[in-house]
Amino acid sequence: MRYKSILLFGAPGSGKGTQGKIIGTIPGFYHNATGDIFRSLDLQSEMGRKFWEYAGRGQLVPDEITITLWKQYIKGMEMVNQFHPESEILVLDGIPRNVGQAQLLKDTLDVVKIIHLACGDLSKMVERLRRRALKENRFDDASDEVIRRRLEVYERETKPVLDCYPADKVVLVESTLSQIRVLSEVVKVLVPLKEQIDVDRELSKL
Numbered sequence: 001m002r003y004k005s006i007l008l009f010g011a012p013g014s015g016k017g018t019q020g021k022i023i024g025t026i027p028g029f030y031h032n033a034t035g036d037i038f039r040s041l042d043l044q045s046e047m048g049r050k051f052w053e054y055a056g057r058g059q060l061v062p063d064e065i066t067i068t069l070w071k072q073y074i075k076g077m078e079m080v081n082q083f084h085p086e087s088e089i090l091v092l093d094g095i096p097r098n099v100g101q102a103q104l105l106k107d108t109l110d111v112v113k114i115i116h117l118a119c120g121d122l123s124k125m126v127e128r129l130r131r132r133a134l135k136e137n138r139f140d141d142a143s144d145e146v147i148r149r150r151l152e153v154y155e156r157e158t159k160p161v162l163d164c165y166p167a168d169k170v171v172l173v174e175s176t177l178s179q180i181r182v183l184s185e186v187v188k189v190l191v192p193l194k195e196q197i198d199v200d201r202e203l204s205k206l
Ligand code: ADP
Pocket: 011, 012, 013, 017, 034, 035, 036, 038, 054, 055, 056, 058, 059, 060, 061, 062, 066, 093, 094, 095, 096, 097, 101, 140, 150
């Protein structure tokens, strides 16, 4: 079964994590941030060391490692009854992060919508990342140089992921609006999707 999924899309600092966490509290949605999976790894483990090596330079962890880890994690969540793919929509933050990952996940994800948190003002994004680095102790945003590299990687590697999906699935939301305004725009997208899933489930019971 392919997981019905929504991609939260946007540059580092665009607010995907904040929105994702809130959406994850709504019944029927399961939020998953790939960066959080990586950060939960034991830094002494081989995977943990690899993550540190790449993230510390502002680079993406290689696709093979990322996809294997992500698939294991999500299967695990299914097995321990945290994620129920037949009734929940997966809200993905941070994956797929390049075209290669989008290809590798083609058979696993049924992407129904892409919410693109877009920001025209680069300096605002950098400011957010600097603040977050201090608040959350994020080593990968600790220097302006790494921040700059992460934004470059986003432009070069992540943005082209948008072209892997039909344009009518992409919804643009201005990320510099207030947090609650962004949430309200996002919720507008979620309502019909959730209602459709409920209808389909009811029909499948007949
Ligand atoms: P942000 O929220 O700022 O976009 P994340 O927490 O999503 O950052 O990611 C932090 C770091 O974790 C990335 O810079 C990268 O090194 C690694 N990472 C996260 N997701 C992926 C992914 N899908 N593929 C490769 N690396 C990833």
